[in-house]
Amino acid sequence: xxxxxxxxxxxxxxxxxxxxxxxxxxxxxxxxxxxxxxxxxxxxxxxxxxxxxxxxxxxxxxxxxxxxxxxxxxxxxxxxxxxxxxxxxxxxxxxxxxxxxxxxxxxxxxxxxxxxxxxxxxxxxxxxxxxxxxxxxxxxxxxxxxxxxxxxxxxxxxxxxxxxxxxxxxxxxxxxxxxxxxxxxxxxxxxxxxxxxxxxxxxxxxxxxxxxxxxxxxxxxxxxxxxxxxxxxxxxxxxxxxxxxxxxxxxxxxxxxxxxxxxxxxxxxxxxxxxxxxxxxxxxxxxxxxxxxxxxxxxxxxx
Amino acid sequence: xxxxxxxxxxxxxxxxxxxxxxxxxxxxxxxxxxxxxxxxxxxxxxxxxxxxxxxxxxxxxxxxxxxxxxxxxxxxxxxxxxxxxxxxxxxxxxxxxxxxxxxxxxxxxxxxxxxxxxxxxxxxxxxxxxxxxxxxxxxxxxxxxxxxxxxxxxxxxxxxxxxxxxxxxxxxxxxxxxxxxxxxxxxxxxxxxxxxxxxxxxxxxxxxxxxxxxxxxxxxxxxxxxxxxxxxxxxxxxxxxxxxxxxxxxxxxxxxxxxxxxxxxxxxxxxxxxxxxxxxxxxxxxxxxxxxxxxxxxxxxxxxxxxxxxxxxxxxxxxxxxxxx
Numbered sequence: 001x002x003x004x005x006x007x008x009x010x011x012x013x014x015x016x017x018x019x020x021x022x023x024x025x026x027x028x029x030x031x032x033x034x035x036x037x038x039x040x041x042x043x044x045x046x047x048x049x050x051x052x053x054x055x056x057x058x059x060x061x062x063x064x065x066x067x068x069x070x071x072x073x074x075x076x077x078x079x080x081x082x083x084x085x086x087x088x089x090x091x092x093x094x095x096x097x098x099x100x101x102x103x104x105x106x107x108x109x110x111x112x113x114x115x116x117x118x119x120x121x122x123x124x125x126x127x128x129x130x131x132x133x134x135x136x137x138x139x140x141x142x143x144x145x146x147x148x149x150x151x152x153x154x155x156x157x158x159x160x161x162x163x164x165x166x167x168x169x170x171x172x173x174x175x176x177x178x179x180x181x182x183x184x185x186x187x188x189x190x191x192x193x194x195x196x197x198x199x200x201x202x203x204x205x206x207x208x209x210x211x212x213x214x215x216x217x218x219x220x221x222x223x224x225x226x227x228x229x230x231x232x233x234x235x236x237x238x239x240x241x242x243x244x245x246x247x248x249x250x251x252x253x254x255x256x257x258x259x260x261x262x263x264x265x266x267x268x269x270x271x272x273x274x275x276x277x278x279x280x281x282x283x284x285x286x287x288x289x290x291x292x293x294x295x296x297x298x299x300x301x302x303x
Numbered sequence: 304x305x306x307x308x309x310x311x312x313x314x315x316x317x318x319x320x321x322x323x324x325x326x327x328x329x330x331x332x333x334x335x336x337x338x339x340x341x342x343x344x345x346x347x348x349x350x351x352x353x354x355x356x357x358x359x360x361x362x363x364x365x366x367x368x369x370x371x372x373x374x375x376x377x378x379x380x381x382x383x384x385x386x387x388x389x390x391x392x393x394x395x396x397x398x399x400x401x402x403x404x405x406x407x408x409x410x411x412x413x414x415x416x417x418x419x420x421x422x423x424x425x426x427x428x429x430x431x432x433x434x435x436x437x438x439x440x441x442x443x444x445x446x447x448x449x450x451x452x453x454x455x456x457x458x459x460x461x462x463x464x465x466x467x468x469x470x471x472x473x474x475x476x477x478x479x480x481x482x483x484x485x486x487x488x489x490x491x492x493x494x495x496x497x498x499x500x501x502x503x504x505x506x507x508x509x510x511x512x513x514x515x516x517x518x519x520x521x522x523x524x525x526x527x528x529x530x531x532x533x534x535x536x537x538x539x540x541x542x543x544x545x546x547x548x549x550x551x552x553x554x555x556x557x558x559x560x561x562x563x564x565x566x567x568x569x570x571x572x573x574x575x576x577x578x579x580x581x582x583x584x585x586x587x588x589x590x591x592x593x594x595x596x597x598x599x600x601x602x603x604x605x606x607x608x609x610x611x612x613x614x615x616x617x618x619x620x621x622x623x624x625x626x627x628x
Contacts, residue, residue, distance in 0.1 A: 022530050029422050030431065036419065037438040040502065043453050044441070046464065050456075063464045109346025112339035119332045124343065128350060133555065134609050136357025137601030138562075138581075139588040143363075144356050160353050163346060193338035222446030224563050229589065240448045244567065247452035267462060274452050281444050289437060 044278070051075070051271035058267045074272035083234075084242065088276070090154070091221060091239040098158040098220040099213050105162050106171055106212065107205070111197050113168075114175035125172075132165045142229055156230035157223065157238070164219070167212055174208050175201065211291040218281055239277045246273050364599035384599035393583065401579040404565075405557045407489060412496045413553060416504025417546060421538065423505060424512045425530070436509075439502025450495050451567040455482060458491070483572040492568060496561075511545040512538065547624040555612030558604050580604045 045065050050058050051074055053067035061068075078084050113121055135141075141160060150156040178201065186196045202209070224240040231237065237245075247270045333340060359374070364384055366377040388394055419439070426432040442450070457465040458481040466481060481487045519537045528536060560579040569577040578586075580600060588597030613628075620626045 019529065025530070026425070026427070029425055030428075033419075033422055033426065033431075033435045036501075037435045040439050040442060040498065043457060047453065047456060059462045062467050105345055105349060108342045109349075112336075112343045115336075115339060118336055118339055119329070124347060127355075131350060131354040133612060134358070134605055135354065136359075136361050137598070137605055138584050139594055139598045139601055140357035140360030140363070141353065142589065143360055143594075144353065148352075159349075162349050162353070168346075193336075194342065197342065218444050222444075222448075224446060224448050224567070228566075229585075240446055243446075243448045243452055247448075247455055267456075270452065270456065274449055274456070278445055278449055282441065285441070285444060286437075289440075 047271045047274050051268060051275045053268065055266070055268055058271075071268070074268040075276075077269060078272055078276065083237070084273075086235065087237045087239050087242045090236060092280075094154050094157050094238065095217050095220045097154075098161075099216045101158055102162055102164075102216040102220075103209060103213055106164070106168050107202065107209070108197070109163065110168050110171035111175055111201060112193075113172045116176075128165050128168060138229070145230055151230055152233050152236060153230075154236070157220065157226045160226065161219065161223070164216070167215065171208065171212065174205070178204060207291045210288055214284060214288045214291075217284070221281055243273055243277045246270055361598060361602050363595050364602045366595055368595040368598075370594075380595075384596045385603065387596060388600055388603065393578070396575065397578055397580055397583055400576060401558055401560055404489065404492060404560050404579065407493050408496065409553075411493050412500065413550070415497055415501040417508055417542070419501055420505040420508035420512060420542075421534070423509060424538070436502070436505070439505070441502070442499045443503035445499065447499075447561075447563040447567050450499055450564070454491060454495060454568070458482065482568070483570055485573050485576045488568065488573045488576045492564065495564060495568075507549065508542060508545060511542045515541040544625055547619050548627060551612065551615050551619055551627050554615035555608050557611050558608050 042065075046063060049065050049067050052070055052072065053061075053064070054069055054071045057064070057068055112118055113125060115121065136144075145151065145156050145160060150159065182200055182204075183196050186200045191199060222240060223238075224244065227236075227238045227241050231241070362374060363377065365379055365381060366374075367380050367383075368374075368377045372378075423432055423436065426435075455463075457463050460466055460478040460480040463481075466479065469479070470476070479487075481491060515538065519541070520533055523533045523537050558580055560581050562581040562585065565577060565579055566582050566585065569582060581604075584597045584601045584604075586597075587593045587600065591597075616626045616628055
């Protein structure tokens with residue numbers, strides 16, 4: 001975002017127009033924007049605080065960002081529950097494997113498509129773009145997954161989403177911007193295209209790989225529809241399904257199916273589950289933020 | 304694209320001195336670029352298997368599909384399932400619910416990022432601007448299950464904070480179950496979308512705003528334009544193309560109510576207002592097993608979406624904008 005800020009500074013003059021209306025607007029504007037940021041963040045902080053509060057505090061205090069009495073029983077319960085641990089592990093592994101598959105497939109496909117001299121490239125590109133406008137939809141896709149024998153398999157959470165056409169086009173545009181001279185030098189040194197790709201191009205693409213790894217990771221981690229469609233075995237639930245089971249439906253019912261008899265404070269547990277399903281993604285966010293804005297902007301540029 | 308194709312092949316690929324892409328026979332091309340083609344194989348396989356096979360699978364919308372007879376063996380029934388859909392009791396309700404949510408989306412959700420981007424653009428303290436931006440991006444990274452859970456936590460009749468505030472505000476002592484009441488379904492859906500998407504949506508508009516030529520502001524100021532006149536005559540015209548492109552893209556999704564969000568917010572009590580095409584396909588196809596019928600519903604939705612996207616593109620061009628295609 002740094003570039004934007006810089007350009008804007010040059011674009012909007014400071015000091016030149018200190019009219020009263022202008023100053024009132026500035027003040028109101030800041031208030032509105034800070035308010036927006038607060039609306040965004042406060043619910044999350046409340047849930048975080050609530051996950052460490054006792055049941056009595058949650059039901060008696062209307063809103064708080066710091067628990068009066070710090071309790072961890074919700075977390076203790078969750079981390080002692082096999083169903084939950086299994087779901088957490090499943091989601092972590094599926095996300096990790098999925099991101100590797102997705103990034104590898106997306107980047108290897110984008111590279112040849114970035115070569116303007118490659119015969120047939122336009123045909124492939126058009127076929128990809130067509131899938132962005134029209135698709136077979138839920139049921140025919142479900143049947144394909146079923147016919148491949150992927151129902152109740154973790155691969156069903158990865159393979160049908162392996163390449164996001166939007167991301168593919170963005171990565172392709174990125175490859176087209178890379179300096180050709182480097183690749184030529186490598187080729188003169190005896191590299192074939194594959195070697196150029198793995199030894200020269202991918203190392204140059206680290207920031208964009210980081211960006212799309214995050215995007216893909218968010219996609220798989222947050223995916224609720226695929227496990228809902230393709231996973232019937234409760235032993236293979238992912239976090240998002242569990243969150244749904246615990247927070248939105250009759251929680252007591254869901255808990256009864258879990259492995260322990262002790263039923264903990266209900267609301268606190270819901271809060272804690274939300275925190276655990278959210279935190280991993282948000283932990284990565286600050287590290288990758290400077291990259292992803294660039295990634296999105298690339299996507300906004302029409303080819 | 305056009306410029307790339309028109310460029311002399313020699314220039315596009317200097318390493319292919321002389322001949323380049325100039326009409327090489329297919330076999331020569333495959334030989335020369337075998338590594339590149341090899342790299343394409345997994346990706347193309349993905350699109351064939353998971354995108355184009357399902358499109359072929361759409362044929363079952365015109366069949367009474369029986370899994371053991373397969374795509375080729377199931378009996379053809381023509382438009383039976385479409386007639387069933389259009390004549391059936393659900394169609395009017397589905398259409399109304401879907402279109403109303405789409406309309407509310409256009410009115411409230413689509414303009415929100417534009418407004419916020421314009422406001423952010425006016426902030427001169429770059430620390431403040433960057434902080435606000437970073438914070439309002441966050442909800443984009445949360446799943447719909449989390450958003451639905453947050454909604455539940457905040458609006459729950461017995462302990463929800465917002466439910467309590469609403470109660471105080473309206474002077475009402477009764478506990479309203481927001482998740483169950485039909486009249487609260489649409490406001491909650493729109494609120495969720497605003498909360499989750501607005502910040503992220505500003506990125507693209509901020510980029511467009513950053514691209515505005517500073518000289519234009521300079522010139523406007525010379526002509527005596529204050530900040531609001533500058534906004535009206537310089538900033539807004541400058542982002543109009545971006546708005547048009549985003550609008551065309553959004554129009555293709557008009558009938559896409561967003562399966563996850565709607566499904567997660569649907570309860571047995573708000574069904575009559577919550578059912579949209581997306582969730583209906585799942586309900587009819589997966590839970591009820593009406594495979595051919597729900598495929599027909601999905602196909603109807605898909606075709607309507609394509610018509611909408613091309614229609615709005617055509618309209619944009621008629622109105623003198625650039626359009627997508």
